[in-house]
Amino acid sequence: MEHFQFLRDLKQLRFSGQLSWSDALEQEWTFHLSKGSIMYATGGIHSMRRWRRNLAVHCPRLPTHRLGWQADLASAGASTSSIGWEYTLLNLWVAKQRITPEQATNVVLSTLVEVLFDVKQAASESKQIKHEQLSSTQVGLAQVEDVIAKTQWRWQAWQDAKLTAYSPNQAPIIKQPEQLREHCSAQFYQMLVQRLNGQHTLYDLAVQMQRDVMEVTASLLPFIQVGWVELITIADLSALIYPRRLSQAKPAAAPKALIACVDDSALVRNTMETLLTSAGYQFLGVDNALRAISILLARKPDLIFLDLVMPEANGYEVCEQLRKLSCFRNTPIVILTGNDGYSNRLRANFVKASGFLSKPLNAEAVLSEIRKHLEQGATNLTAPAR
Numbered sequence: 001m002e003h004f005q006f007l008r009d010l011k012q013l014r015f016s017g018q019l020s021w022s023d024a025l026e027q028e029w030t031f032h033l034s035k036g037s038i039m040y041a042t043g044g045i046h047s048m049r050r051w052r053r054n055l056a057v058h059c060p061r062l063p064t065h066r067l068g069w070q071a072d073l074a075s076a077g078a079s080t081s082s083i084g085w086e087y088t089l090l091n092l093w094v095a096k097q098r099i100t101p102e103q104a105t106n107v108v109l110s111t112l113v114e115v116l117f118d119v120k121q122a123a124s125e126s127k128q129i130k131h132e133q134l135s136s137t138q139v140g141l142a143q144v145e146d147v148i149a150k151t152q153w154r155w156q157a158w159q160d161a162k163l164t165a166y167s168p169n170q171a172p173i174i175k176q177p178e179q180l181r182e183h184c185s186a187q188f189y190q191m192l193v194q195r196l197n198g199q200h201t202l203y204d205l206a207v208q209m210q211r212d213v214m215e216v217t218a219s220l221l222p223f224i225q226v227g228w229v230e231l232i233t234i235a236d237l238s239a240l241i242y243p244r245r246l247s248q249a250k251p252a253a254a255p256k257a258l259i260a261c262v263d264d265s266a267l268v269r270n271t272m273e274t275l276l277t278s279a280g281y282q283f284l285g286v287d288n289a290l291r292a293i294s295i296l297l298a299r300k301p302d303l304i305f306l307d308l309v310m311p312e313a314n315g316y317e318v319c320e321q322l323r324k325l326s327c328f329r330n331t332p333i334v335i336l337t338g339n340d341g342y343s344n345r346l347r348a349n350f351v352k353a354s355g356f357l358s359k360p361l362n363a364e365a366v367l368s369e370i371r372k373h374l375e376q377g378a379t380n381l382t383a384p385a386r
Contacts, residue, residue: 003119004148006127011036011144017132023122029115032083034134037141040087040108041115046169046201048237050114051086053207058106059099063267070363071274083134086111094138104139109150112142114203116151121158121167154214161218168213170231172205172220173198179228196220198232257374260284260301262292262318263336264310268361272305275363281370289313293321300327303373305357305366308337320351332373336361 003021010019014036020043022028029043044050055062072092073085081088090104158164174180174196181189195205202220206213223229259281261272269285276283284299286292289312296304304322308315315335322328334355355369 003116004152007031007038007116007144007148010129015129015131016134018130020128020130021119022126022128025122027122029119031112031115032087032134034141037143038108038112038147039134039137039139039141040083041112042084042086044115044118044169045233046203046236047086049201049204050111052237053203054107054110054114056207058110059093059103062093062099067275067361067363067366068267068271071271071278074278074363075274081137082132087137087139091138101138101140105142108139109142109147112147113150113154116147117154117158118167118169120151120155121164157214161214161221163214163217163221166202166217166224166231168202168206168217169233171198171201171234172196172224172229172231174228175230176228179226180223192229196229198234201234202231256280256282257302257370258282258284258299259303259305259370260286260296260299261305262286262289262296262310262315263305263307264288265307268307268336268359272361272366275366276370279367289315289318292318293325296322297325297327301331303332303334303370304328305334305336306353308335316351319353323352334369334373 007019010033016034016036017032019031019033020028021030027043027045029041031041032039069089072089076088076092081091090099090107093099094101094104172195174192177193180192184192195208200208202217203213206216209216220229224231259276261269261283263269263272263285264287266287269287273283273285284295284301286295289307289310306315306319315337319333319335322331322333332354333352334357335353336357336359338359354373357365357369
């Protein structure tokens with residue numbers, strides 16, 4: 001197998017740098033090596049899905065809040081790895097003891113096997129190497145033979161199950177529900193309807209069901225062959241923004257604007273603080289809705305993010321009270337909520353909220369909301385420094 005042998009050759013040469021494969025559909029995969037061992041691999045059509053899956057399996061206690069990842073990337077600053085943001089986060093989390101080195105290594109190994117499997121199945125046509133000296137990291141290196149052995153085993157199992165015409169990156173969707181209903185038990189049919197909705201790949205379903213992807217695909221094969229279920233190509237999940245874009249988002253004006261976040265969730269407050277301070281703003285976190293008004297009065301922030309659902313009082317009530325005060329009559333107040341419904345937006349307008357952001361929060365959306373409101377009221381930025 002040419003792909004496997006080429007990796008072995010680079011191991012023998014103690015190669016350091018990038019090995020890239022591409023196919024006729026312009027898909028590209030890149031392996032990053034250091035002295036013949038593999039550090040990480042990137043690329044393919046579902047890099048974000050792959051990242052989320054492997055974190056869920058190997059680091060189940062790690063928060064999956066994307067805003068937290070983006071804030072961590074911003075805090076990494078100059079230590080951002082040239083390999084990619086995923087590898088940067090793994091190293092950062094190991095350094096901060098949020099995951100163990102073993103967990104990080106398992107994420108890397110699973111990623112490498114998935115990527116090499118995809119390269120093999122795609123029958124990639126061209127390869128390119130680029131010499132590069134990569135710095136040492138917190139994450140252990142993967143041995144070429146370990147990666148090849150695991151990939152060979154998966155590829156052989158895929159062949160034995162007669163699945164080579166299908167990709168684990170495809171998503172199953174029901175095409176003939178009536179036929180399925182007639183030939184399945186009611187319970188099994190309901191499970192199929194719930195899972196086979198064209199939104200999750202075979203890889204995703206395997207993680208959800210805690211089964212091997214080959215077993216999941218083989219169990220669906222009879223339905224696929226008769227046309228009751230179809231495998232389709234779906235898009236990847238939206239990607240993170242990069243640290244350089246966070247730094248570009250820093251406001252040019254001085255003094256720095258003060259942004260408040262009133263939210264009982266420590267996770268939201270902490271990630272907002274990391275994101276906003278790295279973007280060049282001052283931050284004020286408030287964890288109690290009842291004390292919020294007095295704290296905000298004392299500091300008079302330039303913009304307020306206000307959680308909708310809190311134990312002591314809801315965001316509508318706090319917003320309404322703030323608007324009754326002359327000093328907050330024109331201050332931008334943005335409601336944060338996990339329930340982005342029409343009635344919530346209508347009530348937010350009724351209490352004169354300036355904006356509405358849905359949770360889980362996205363860093364780009366947060367920064368965009370700040371820029372939008374502070375540019376509209378640019379005079380706030382020329383106020384005396386606090």
